[in-house]
Amino acid sequence: MSGLSLFEKVWREHVIASLGGGFDLLHVDRHLQHDLGGGRSLQALRKRGLAVRNPELTFATADHVVSSEPGRSGGAHDWANVLIDDLRLETKRAGVRLFDVGTDTQGIVHVIAPELGLTLPGTLVVCGDSHTCTNGALGAIGFGIGATEIVHVLATQTIVQRKPKTLRATFEGTPPRGVYAKDLILALIGKIGAVGGVGYAAEYAGPAVRSLDMEARLTMCNLSIELGAKIGMIAPDEATFAWLADRPFAPVGAAWDRALAHWRTLPSDADARFDREVSLDCSTLAPQVTWGTSPEDVIGVDQAIPQTAKSDALAYMGVQAGARIAGTKVDRVFIGSCTNSRLSDLQAAARVARQGKVARHVTAWVVPGSMAVKRAAEREGLHEVFRAAGFEWREPGCSMCVGANGELVEPEARCVSTSNRNFVGRQGPRARTHLASPATAAACALAGEICDVRTFLER
């Protein structure tokens, strides 16, 4: 018998019952809630006459509808404040811990869960948000669920899931300068397509992944869902443990030692078998940027838009097949989202921002992922770097990644964004999104057009 993969080991530890046909009833260790659906789901539960089964394993924050305007106290609109107030009322009633706006722990749910040590290796984490896969960077199984499933988890602390197949993506070689975790995962999506991971739990492995720091690993796992994989994981290692130690909800003392001994058993066995294996050579990659309306529409920044590009995507984006992507004029730059809003992302962007000024026709935002990120960045003076260069330094939340708070890119305006989705209308009706790394986004802000960040890094 072959060995087990990381995914199989963690899945197996959570099976309460097998339901037949490949479906299992799984224990949920961490249920994360946010302002978009949190209040409503708790109300729905109450209306059924049910209580939250394990409020101590349920955690909430306000991120989707909060304003990112400097000096904000909640949402920018009445309807947003209703959602935030509902979340406050319902979490209080249910005894669920809320990391509220206005406190030092608020932030994007997939930024704060790892940052607070809520997400631990080997845990099973769910949230009503598809980017819950981000949490897999710690060696957890994290996946997004729908509104009905949220109520199921609240009521039972369990979820019914069909066990997916396994895919291992091995990243070989050393990425060149200017190529970050965002570029690696976008390149993988470009290679196997947005449907390449459908039906699989992905594991990212190989030397290029092992050498990534934890924040970069979170970026990589964040885009699993854009690969079609609901789950994406990276084996926990010494870097994981060092990063987790002393986080507010991480175990301490003897409990830490015991947990650590367990976590060391989780990485895939050497003879583990995967249903699909793919590999990617990172050593020849250029910084990546998307040209179309799916994350799979991605090319090196030094390349031309493919001649085979779909005409509807070209028309929507206002670009030409065969044209070089570099030199495309941009109107907005958004540095933020659960993909790329952590301290190291802001540091990478600031290194570029130090070298110039945001082009006069560009509006550029930096939206830190959490209050903790914001404070840490300010301690380093990054907010001053961004402001001096002409970027707006804003308050933590999902902001313009999804525009649920009303912060939108204007119709037909072009935005280089460090977020995860370049879908039609994602950042606003008819908005044109180009996905890229924080360093590339900062470079585009300065150049006023899509440009190769490597020219800034060589200076």
Place this chain on the structure above:
Amino acid sequence: METFTEVRGIAAPLLQPNVDTDVIIRVERCVRTPKEELGRYAFEALRLRPDGSEDPQFVLNRDPWRSAKILVCGENFGCGSSREMAVWAIAGMGVRCVIAPSFGEIFHGNCFQNGLLAIRLEPQTVERLARRAADPGTATFTVDLERQLINEDTAFEIDPLQRKALLEGLDAIGLTLSRESEIAAFQAADRKRRPWVYELPA
């Protein structure tokens, strides 16, 4: 949940790949529109032109497909966000069945929570059905869940658990609540095995 045994109605071809849930329902509709009214905003980005008028080229704006009960879709239909409003919006249009070579997985799960039958078929089979749907003379389909047959000639597979849930309109929460003793036993054992998961600071 509404039960599902058989659906007979117009099928609309919508073969573009990677139709995501942002395209199916915009986020501000998720936030500010009651569930019952979501249907009218489904596929807004494809249905409407920049000036807000209907795009006559879009299949769901044309007769007979305007009243489609079945959608025949491209690969990775419903990819992206977990928003269940995407399913509510499609159901709100009167659609009861979606056929595609592959689905966004969270969307696929959400379909079955709402009595919407999502059928995976080989790409060639989907293309054949789409050609049939594109002709108004043959666009009326019958989807029979009990016999797992489309138009009496195309068989489909479905997970037995999901089939049963649709046929009987099962309440998933009620079913799991009946396993409370198993859940409690699991947690008691797990607390000893992985205490750090449960012992959290006040």
